[in-house]
Amino acid sequence: MLYKLRFWTGLQRFALQHLSRERSVFRLFPSVRAQTTSASAMSLERRILQYVQQQALRGDPDSVMAAIDKFGWEREFAMNVGDVKGVILDRFVKETAPKTMLELGTYMGYSAIRTVRLLPETARFITVEFNQENAAVAKEMIAFAGLQNRIIQIMSDSAEVIPQLKTKYGVETLDMVFIDHWKDVYLRDIKLLETNELLRKGTVVVADNIIKPGAPDYADYVRTCGKYDSTFHESNYEYSNDIDGLEKSVYRG
Numbered sequence: 705m706l707y708k709l710r711f712w713t714g715l716q717r718f719a720l721q722h723l724s725r726e727r728s729v730f731r732l733f734p735s736v737r738a739q740t741t742s743a744s745a746m747s748l749e750r751r752i753l754q755y756v757q758q759q760a761l762r763g764d765p766d767s768v769m770a771a772i773d774k775f776g777w778e779r780e781f782a783m784n785v786g787d788v789k790g791v792i793l794d795r796f797v798k799e800t801a802p803k804t805m806l807e808l809g810t811y812m813g814y815s816a817i818r819t820v821r822l823l824p825e826t827a828r829f830i831t832v833e834f835n836q837e838n839a840a841v842a843k844e845m846i847a848f849a850g851l852q853n854r855i856i857q858i859m860s861d862s863a864e865v866i867p868q869l870k871t872k873y874g875v876e877t878l879d880m881v882f883i884d885h886w887k888d889v890y891l892r893d894i895k896l897l898e899t900n901e902l903l904r905k906g907t908v909v910v911a912d913n914i915i916k917p918g919a920p921d922y923a924d925y926v927r928t929c930g931k932y933d934s935t936f937h938e939s940n941y942e943y944s945n946d947i948d949g950l951e952k953s954v955y956r957g
């Protein structure tokens with residue numbers, strides 16, 4: 705009996721390793737279909753989270769970032785700011801030393817973790833994400849990095865959150881903003897930040913993906929409206945050699 709069971713399990717394992725794409729194998733071994741389907745049905749973000757949980761050190765933000773970057777370079781693309789542009793973002797964060805910072809576009813929490821590790825414990829970092837599943841992955845990623853008490857995650861559309869920042873979240877003005885959500889709403893949201901009086905003289909607004917995928921209306925606005933001292937910082941698109949860059953715009957007040 706035991707011999708028969710071992711033989712059957714071995715045959716299934718062989719089928720899973722060598723023949724699992726064959727329909728006939730799924731018909732023969734329904735459990736093989738269940739195993740392969742559940743693995744491939746997992747979202748990219750969940751697969752990255754699982755990879756981080758296996759490869760990184762719990763409570764160590766640097767190892768979490770390193771694992772996400774390794775996955776991005778060696779396995780599959782993911783739309784994090786990444787390790788190349790990330791170094792430029794790090795420099796802006798260190799130079800600005802914000803006490804209150806807003807991020808638009810949390811995704812899986814990579815840039816939030818990257819930034820908060822450079823800030824003192826007293827700094828307030830608020831990040832906004834409207835995709836429920838991305839926000840849930842970010843919550844787990846941030847907790848794995850040990851930064852759950854340092855990052856305020858808001859799950860909502862940025863257009864709804866920005867007008868509530870003063871009244872609901874007690875923000876007076878922002879020292880720094882990282883804009884990295886959908887590119888066609890960058891312009892709408894910087895104007896919302898202005899009209900809701902969340903920017904003060906010297907607020908540093910950094911926007912990602914100025915070249916790829918590109919935010920031309922936003923770039924044109926910050927460079928020509930006269931309200932900002934704006935500079936472009938060329939770099940690479942995440943996990944590739946393609947050209948991209950960050951726009952750093954300092955509000956004149």
Ligand SMILES: C[S@@+](CC[C@H](N)C(=O)[O-])C[C@H]1O[C@@H](n2cnc3c(N)ncnc32)[C@H](O)[C@@H]1O
Pocket residue numbers: 783784785786808809810811812813814815816832833834835838860861862863884885886889
């Ligand atoms: C490029 S990813 C952010 C990457 C992240 N900043 C990083 O570097 O790790 C953009 C994210 O913005 C979110 N997003 C897009 N438009 C949004 C909006 N209007 N409000 C809130 N989140 C938004 C998307 O769901 C997506 O998760």
